[in-house]
Amino acid sequence: MAQWTALSVAFARGEPSVRLTWPELDRMVGGLPPSAARHRAWWSGDRPHVRAWRSAGYTVGHLVLGQEVTFLRTASREEGVDQPSARVSRSERAARPDLLLLSCSQTKLDMPAPASRLYTSPLFRKGRAYAEQLGVPWFILSAEHALVTPDQILTRYERYLPSTSDKYRAAWGLWVAERLDLLAGPLNGRVVEVHAGAAYVDAIASHLTAKGAHLVDPLRGMAIGARLHWYDTQLTAEALRPIVDGPGVVIVDNAVERLSSGDAAVTPNEFLASQGAHLKVPGLYSWWVDEAGAADLSRGLQLPVASGLIYAGLAGATRWPSGKRSTNTLWSRIAGMHLGGNHEFSTFRRTLGAILANAAGLDRIEENSLTTWMYDHLKIVTVPSDDADTLGKLEEAVLREMSPPLNLKAMTRTAVRARITELRRRYA
Numbered sequence: 001m002a003q004w005t006a007l008s009v010a011f012a013r014g015e016p017s018v019r020l021t022w023p024e025l026d027r028m029v030g031g032l033p034p035s036a037a038r039h040r041a042w043w044s045g046d047r048p049h050v051r052a053w054r055s056a057g058y059t060v061g062h063l064v065l066g067q068e069v070t071f072l073r074t075a076s077r078e079e080g081v082d083q084p085s086a087r088v089s090r091s092e093r094a095a096r097p098d099l100l101l102l103s104c105s106q107t108k109l110d111m112p113a114p115a116s117r118l119y120t121s122p123l124f125r126k127g128r129a130y131a132e133q134l135g136v137p138w139f140i141l142s143a144e145h146a147l148v149t150p151d152q153i154l155t156r157y158e159r160y161l162p163s164t165s166d167k168y169r170a171a172w173g174l175w176v177a178e179r180l181d182l183l184a185g186p187l188n189g190r191v192v193e194v195h196a197g198a199a200y201v202d203a204i205a206s207h208l209t210a211k212g213a214h215l216v217d218p219l220r221g222m223a224i225g226a227r228l229h230w231y232d233t234q235l236t237a238e239a240l241r242p243i244v245d246g247p248g249v250v251i252v253d254n255a256v257e258r259l260s261s262g263d264a265a266v267t268p269n270e271f272l273a274s275q276g277a278h279l280k281v282p283g284l285y286s287w288w289v290d291e292a293g294a295a296d297l298s299r300g301l302q303l304p305v306a307s308g309l310i311y312a313g314l315a316g317a318t319r320w321p322s323g324k325r326s327t328n329t330l331w332s333r334i335a336g337m338h339l340g341g342n343h344e345f346s347t348f349r350r351t352l353g354a355i356l357a358n359a360a361g362l363d364r365i366e367e368n369s370l371t372t373w374m375y376d377h378l379k380i381v382t383v384p385s386d387d388a389d390t391l392g393k394l395e396e397a398v399l400r401e402m403s404p405p406l407n408l409k410a411m412t413r414t415a416v417r418a419r420i421t422e423l424r425r426r427y428a
Contacts, residue, residue, distance in 0.1 A: 003030050004052035011056045011071070017216060018058070018071045025069060037066040039304060040198070040221040062205070062217045072216050096191075097216065099184055100138040101147075101204075102127045103196030106400050107252075108156045115140050116150035121401050122253035123224060126231035127195050133235060137184055141200050146175040149183070162199040163412060169203045177207035188212030195219055195227075223308050224402055225260025252397045258383045259286040259312055260402065265379035268339055276331035282316025282391055283330045283384040284398065287338075287348065293377025297352075300359030301419050311348050311406040312399060317391035330382050339374065341367050349374075351406055354423040365427050 006028050010018050026032045035042045043050070043060050053059070058071040105121035112118075116128055119140075128150075131138040140148050143161035148154065161169060181187050192213045194201050201217050208215050219227050258264065265288045286309050289297065294307040315333035316326045336345075343350040343365050353365035356373060360366075385391050399407055405416050 004049045006030070007053055008056060011053070011058060016072070017214070019068060020071075021068050022066055039306070040065065043069075043221045059218055060220055062201075062215050063220050064205075070216065072218050096134070097136060097193035098190040099180070099192045100131050100134060100136055101180075101192060101194045101196065102131055102138060102140055103200050104140055104142045106160060107397060110156055112153055112155045114150060115142070115148045115152045115154050118154050118156070120252075122256050123227055123401070125253070126228060126235065129235055130195075130231055139180065139183070141176060141194075141196055141204075143172075146172055147179040147183070160412060161203070162197070169199065173203035173205075173207050176204045177211060180208075181211055186211075190214070191216060193218065223260070223306075224256070225262065225309065228257055228260060252394065252401065255284055255383055255394060255398050256401050259284060259381055259398065260309060261381065262288060262308065262379075264381045266381075267379055268375045271380055271382075272335060272339070276329075276335070278384065279331040279334075279382060280329045281384045281386070282314070282326070282328070282388045283382055284312065284314050284391070284395060285330060285334060285383065286312040286381045286402075286404070288379045288381070290377050290379075293373070296359055296373070296377070297355055300355035300357075300423070301416060303416050303419055305405060305416065309402070310404055311351075312395075312402060312404045313348065313407075314391055314395040316385075316388050317395070318389045320392065325388065330384060334380060334382070339371065341371055343367065343370070347408075348406070350424060350427075351408075351420055354427040355420070357427055358423050 010020065010028065020028070022032070022037070033042075040063065043063060053071055060069060060071060062068075062070040102124070104115075105119040105124040107121045108118050109120060119125075138150065140150065142148050142154070143159040143164070144157040145152075145154065161172065164172070177187075180192075184190075187208065188211060190213050192208055193216050194204070195218075198220070201215075201220070205215055219230060222230065265286075289305075289307055289310050291307040294305050294310075297305040297310070313333075315328045315330045318325055338346050338349055340346070343353045349370065350365070352374065353367075353370045356370060357363075357365050360369075385394070396410065399411065403411065405414070406420065408417055408420060411417060
């Protein structure tokens with residue numbers, strides 16, 4: 001059993017960053033589990049080892065599974081207490097970077113605009129506020145244009161870096177590093193903080209390191225809800241004030257944050273105990289799975305699925321173009337369809353049933369076992385809405401931003417989604 005309190009030796013000097021190779025960390029804690037080298041999700045969430053370094057005032061920066069990890073000091077140390085929500089002012093930042101790189105987003109304005117305003121996702125907007133508050137030179141990582149300055153005028157595009165070829169990402173990463181070196185001066189010895197998804201960071205890491213830069217990635221492994229919360233803990237009240245870049249942005253921001261809050265999730269039993277109070281209305285919902293349930297899904301898919309938010313949807317949206325009002329509500333959709341015992345009435349239930357039937361080697365979806373599994377391993381968040389007419393558009397924007405792994409309709413194709421489609425056909 002690893003002894004994570006041994007990390008206190010590495011953190012004792014209070015260095016801004018602590019880099020450990022895999023063998024060094026393995027020896028220090030008395031043996032790393034295999035999952036530490038296989039799953040990025042192991043390095044985040046509410047786990048004893050994560051609490052150990054957070055309570056010492058550190059978070060995981062740059063991580064290369066099986067090779068090395070850099071811990072970044074983020075707050076003052078308080079012995080034995082994990083305070084992820086403690087606000088840290090700029091003057092208190094222990095590892096202020098020289099440069100900041102912020103990823104683009106899939107949601108954009110439909111008109112030409114400066115890059116700092118083109119991207120409209122809640123995550124980008126908070127990242128931009130963080131960059132502006134930090135006061136260091138910052139740039140945007142664009143899947144289409146590589147590295148751009150905040151004031152560079154861009155038009156809408158649809159390229160998504162994780163969907164590009166390995167060859168494209170290799171060339172893209174080199175392009176980013178060369179352009180950053182050109183725009184920001186020599187990178188040797190400078191700290192470059194990156195806020196982006198793994199595909200973006202992995203594509204540039206080796207090129208920046210080759211130029212002598214020190215790369216830190218404080219959000220590595222965090223889900224979108226955790227990233228939004230991280231920004232909330234870093235930003236001042238003034239910086240957190242909403243900046244409306246286009247119609248509906250604030251509404252989308254609010255919906256994403258609420259659906260991404262695991263603290264608001266309730267069990268199926270707790271949901272049903274409400275007897276529908278405040279839930280017999282239209283709205284959005286998100287389903288969450290625990291670690292044991294995620295392991296079951298991973299076995300059925302033969303692909304990794306992390307614990308946390310796995311699916312989101314709506315109930316009660318007006319049907320367009322007919323304009324017909326729906327009689328569905330959050331209560332009827334979840335209690336009657338998702339938990340109602342028949343996968344024919346629920347897209348989400350059918351997906352789960354097909355995955356779990358495959359995991360168990362069954363030739364059909366077993367309804368009673370599926371219902372029991374859902375009660376044992378799932379939780380749900382609900383977000384009521386008073387505007388059924390725009391609910392469908394709101395769901396589209398929210399799903400584009402959150403990209404839950406088990407959602408299929410109008411979502412970017414992934415290995416997990418391709419496998420789900422195959423299993424749903426098999427168990428139709």
